[in-house]
Amino acid sequence: MKNYIKLTIFSLGIALFIYGCEVEEPHKPYGSDGVAPGTVTVDNVVNIPGGAVIYYTPPADVDVLYVKASFEDDRGRPREVKVSQVIDSIVIQGFGQVGDYNVTLNAVDRGENVSTSTDVAISPLTPPVQLIFPTLVGEVDFGGIKVSYENPLEAEVSLNVLVFDELQDEFVYRESFFTSQASGTYSFRGYEAVKTQFGVYVEDRWENVSDTIYFEVTPIPDEFLDKLLFSVFKIQGDKDFNDYGFNETQMWDNRWSDQWNCGHTDFITTLPHYLTVDLAVKAKLSRFKLYQRGGSELYKHGNPKRFNVYGVLDINSLPPYDANNPNAGWTLLRECESFKPSGLPVGQTTAEDYDYQNKGEDFDFDVDNLVEIKYIRIEVLENWGNINGTVIGELSFWGEISQ
Template sequence: MKYHIIIFLLGITLFFGCEEDEHKPYGSDGIAPGPVTIDKVINTPGGAVIYFTAPTDNDVLYVKATFEDNLGNKREVKTSAVMDSLNIEGYGEMGEYPVSVYAVDRGENVSSAVNISISPLEPPVQLILPTIVGEVDYGGIKIHYENLLQAEVSLNLVAYDSIQDQMVYRESFFTSQPSGFYSFRGYKSEKTRFGVYVEDRWGNQSETVNFEVIPIPDEFLEKSLFSVFKISGDKSFNEYGFNTRQMWDGRWSDQWNCGHTNFEPLPHRLTIDLGTTAKLSRFKLYQRGGSELYKHGNPKRFKIYGTLDINELPPYDPANPNAGWTLLKECQSFKPSGLPIGQVNSEDIEFQNKGEDFEFDVENLVEVRYIRIENLETWGEQQVTVIGELSFWGEITSTQNN
């Protein structure tokens, strides 16, 4: 009987003892840490770097800064307590802004605030705006820009809409390159007012810079008229189950949809009858996509030739395979990321999904019907050529019957 009483009393003691014990995060003492010590503040374009010393509490986990940006958005930035600085960015205007800094422990206990002020320098959207230069282009306007801080921004195009009697947003170009250009196209050859403004990933926008141009004629050549015109020295692009029609079927970004040669020493040549006579303004070459982007047999360095009448070419001479052809352009493919072969990022993928644009000299436009592509070097340094898709634009002078 005594034994059962002892067990009963022991159980009651353990029960109430457990009730009184609070569950705390492992390593937390349940006490808010001491305040952060601010060592210095270095203002940066669109933000600031706050250097600090974290409190000595053993359970301090991270340091955070809370603030409201110039757009009125409440934001928070965190960093590990073992670090010595916080990077605040995303302000679109210069000025003086309050920031509160806290230490937080493993139990999410928060220290008292240390209130400071930061004064961001001129932000990227404002720095880029005055560098923007616009010039007339095929079917639209070409924008040149400088982005020395390599900020992630978009250049946004607006154009005048006569029906709405106002400027209307049309499209955006995203970049983090230190400098470059981009062509906004698809507009008629008539006087058009364009505007361009810069926007960052936090929604800050610059003012709009305006241009008025008459776009150069830039008609899309109908691909259903394209066909291969096989001449001596040309390679077959029908190998390994692929075929030439896949190079102008309106599909790309797919590694199984392309023209593909055999593995033979470069250069490789392909002749195309456009089925249309035109003063070509430009063309796009879309790489074989998927896992083959910027490698394998995708053209890296190549030439484009043209002729109006293929019957006027001299007899084929292996020592001078392009005799009689007019050299229209020497082309060098571009990789935005600059990453090594086999590595691509989202900017590379987006760039190739839009097609890589190659323009012909506006001062020396040549009327042609036949195009000859000569591939000299591939991205993968392989002796094979693959082409995902080809598109051509220009001033169409006549459409022929094949």
């Protein structure tokens, strides 16, 4: 009897389970009616360099979630762009060649139901990589080449350098410089002072590339000065860079982009501030890098914005110090102004700003007027934070060493 009751209860449970499975309706996304939305109506097409902007009216269905554009680029690669249903346009980018291309628009609702397709033709204008390429100019520089460019659309691109490798009997990739500036100049360095064949081309983030410009030059000698030999040579009028627990030697310890590794003055004396460095060797300096104090202090605080660089060979040749003419006897080598790629106000920085300063900000000396010196004097006239203090993350110098 007990076994009969157990069997009956078990059978009843199975029957209820099967009935429940039979009557249970499949789950649907919240707000979905299971019906495909209406079609997308194209209102206008504005062709732009490397793409187009398609203006449209989405269907009136209340459950529409997004509008999707599907297309193949000029290399036959399938691409897709999605935008919210509240937006009335969709931007198509990434074409490397002018031409006529088809784009398919679909509306998609919350249930992933897809509308009937709407086809639209676009005709992208000349892409940025091809607009930039004719403006490239390469010339010899200290330790390498200097490349200038015009990028009026401020497209995100890279300038890529190739060097001919005699062992491989072909040009090989060496390095890149990323930029979105409207124009500029960048020096690719670290090459020996021997005749070298270089190639430069432009590439965008969709891997579209321009033609390559080739030229042969012999880089100007560019020796790196050993920073282990540097020392502060303090003369009257100079500031102390050892305040607040920082040490002047941190300005040439091969560490930068670190908020807590820099030379630091007090906040009392008004600018200009002076720093004199004994380079320990005689040299005709070709260039130098100033690295800002990094971290959250980048492009603010006491980081130099406008400053002058002076040099002298024999420190004992200087006349007596005169507060009204503190640079008497020194030779002005360069007037400098720090550059901020983003152009944003103080306190706001971008990844491009950090990348630019992490590489060190380059300042070249006049190649036609190089002066042999042994001591460097930096005169800070203005800083990014508009305060009384001065901070320097790192200093590096290059040139033709004579002793």
